[in-house]
Amino acid sequence: MVEEKKHYMTAEGKEKLEKELDYLKVERRKEVVERIKVARSFGDLSENSEYDAAKDEQAFVESRIQQLEQMIRNSVIIEEDASNPDVVGIGKSVTFQELPDGDMETYKIVGSAESDPFEGKISNDSPMAKSLIGRSIGEEVTVPTPGGDLLVKIVEVN
Numbered sequence: 001m002v003e004e005k006k007h008y009m010t011a012e013g014k015e016k017l018e019k020e021l022d023y024l025k026v027e028r029r030k031e032v033v034e035r036i037k038v039a040r041s042f043g044d045l046s047e048n049s050e051y052d053a054a055k056d057e058q059a060f061v062e063s064r065i066q067q068l069e070q071m072i073r074n075s076v077i078i079e080e081d082a083s084n085p086d087v088v089g090i091g092k093s094v095t096f097q098e099l100p101d102g103d104m105e106t107y108k109i110v111g112s113a114e115s116d117p118f119e120g121k122i123s124n125d126s127p128m129a130k131s132l133i134g135r136s137i138g139e140e141v142t143v144p145t146p147g148g149d150l151l152v153k154i155v156e157v158n
Contacts (some may be wrong), residue, residue, distance in 0.1 A: 005070045008111030008124055011092055014075050019115060021068040024061055032058045065115065070109050078111065086137045088157055090124045094132055095156040104155070109133065 009017075032054060039051035078091035088094045088109065095106040107122045109132070115123035122129050127144040135141050137157055143150045 003149065004070065004074045006076045007074050007082040007113045008076050008078055008090055009113045010078050010110060013110060013114030014072065014077060015067055017072055017075075021065065023070070028061050032061055036129075068095055075089050075113075076111075088132045088135050088154065090133065093158045094155075095158075096132075096141075096143075096152040099153055102152075105152075117154050134153060 035054040036051065036058065039048055039054045042048050042050060045051050090109050090111065093106055093108040095104060097104050107120050107128070109124055109129045110121045112123040112125050115121050115126070124130075124133065131141055132154070135154055137154050140151060140153050143152050156158050
């Protein structure tokens, strides 16, 4: 039997997925079924674009429900490691300064299920996070970015 992938996330991230799952099952499914009923009333299904679009949407919703159920079932809640407050890890925010005289940037390292770079949340599977995890305040680290490697100094871990 193939072992399913573990999905690392914060308790907040799991709660967000559970809310999305509940919305899809309770509300969105009903909306899509109603769209299908209305589209069927238009007649010939072979030339009915509204029906095709509603069926495509239904397939998407059902696929997302399965994906969310699998992620929640295989979730591993990230516990903050209080024994190493100065060490970068999953669930912690890290602030670093680009060297030699660059900007300060802060990212929270989260599981892939809740990563959102636009909100400053990066996946623990990302090259940047992998280069930072396990490092401490004061360390200089080479971080891979799409624009090339970047030398940074870790200045804060929360």
